Amino acid sequence: MTAGDRITLTGLRVRGRHGVYDFERAAGQDFVVDAVLELDLAVPARTDEVTDTVHYGELADRLAGIVAGEPVNLIETLAERLARACLADHRVRRVELTVHKPQAPIAHGFTDVSVTLVREREA
Template identity: 70%
Template sequence: MDTDLITLTGLRVHGRHGVFDFERDAGQDFVVDVALRTSTAAAAASDDLKHTVDYGALADTLAAIVAGEPVNLIETLAERLADACTALDGVASVQVTVHKPQAPIAQQFADVAVTIERSAP
């Protein structure tokens, strides 16, 4: 199978994840990047959306997860997002990065992120 790459980067969604009560109460923006390994050959040949990953629907699914049930760690959030991606037809593997640019850190910083890679079952 060809392994092409479909990416969705910079998906910004308000969520209530974190270990501190104030993170759960006020929430903050999280930024998600995903890179899906899949074959795009059938889609290219047919020029039909049904033969590829619908990235609009993918964005909606990922946004619902980020905006949904809170978790303590962005590692857990990344795992949930990866599970949703690898459940899609034709996706062989995914790389997910969850950024937490407003993490409660006393030092000045640009970003905190966790990146995981998972293969489809």
Template identity: 65%
Template sequence: MDTDLITLSGLRVHGRHGVFDHERESGQDFIIDVALAADTAQAAATDDLKYTVDYGTLADTLADIVAGEPVNLIETLADRLAQACLADSRVHRAKVTVHKPQAPIAQQFSDVSITIERSRT
């Protein structure tokens, strides 16, 4: 079986995740990157979208999760996103990065992120 990589980078979605009240009240932008391991050989051979991951639908699904129910930790958010990616039976492995560039940190910084990788068991 071939394993190819489908990536979606820089998906920016406003969410209300965090442990502090002000993060839940006003929210902030989160940036999502995903890389999905999938066999795209049949899609390439047939030129048919039904044999691969529709990245437009994927982006909508991920955006709904980020904009949806708040969680305390970006680790939890990343896991929910990875599970949504793996819900597509064509995806064998999902690598998800959640960036929180406006995290409430007193020091100057450019980004905080978590990257997780989950596989179909």
């Protein structure tokens, strides 16, 4: 394993219906996902074959499907589902996953609310 190898997907914006309030589920809102996958990139660097790496377009499709899919109350739960989807690829040994909820129902001016979690493949 080459230390420090990673694939990063930043700013994946998807409409979802997550939240604890009925109006969040009814109207929906944008969620933004950042994923940093740690994996060995030596093989794809050598072979130059997309099948030897995590295809970031397919990764984006999987993550977008989860965000647009079944609603959950908490972005913590959503982040866990997304992290599990990243780790479903056997080549990914660790993922740092952030879910941003920039339109969260907060009564004060703010820029962003996010949850970040780190998950590793179990040995």
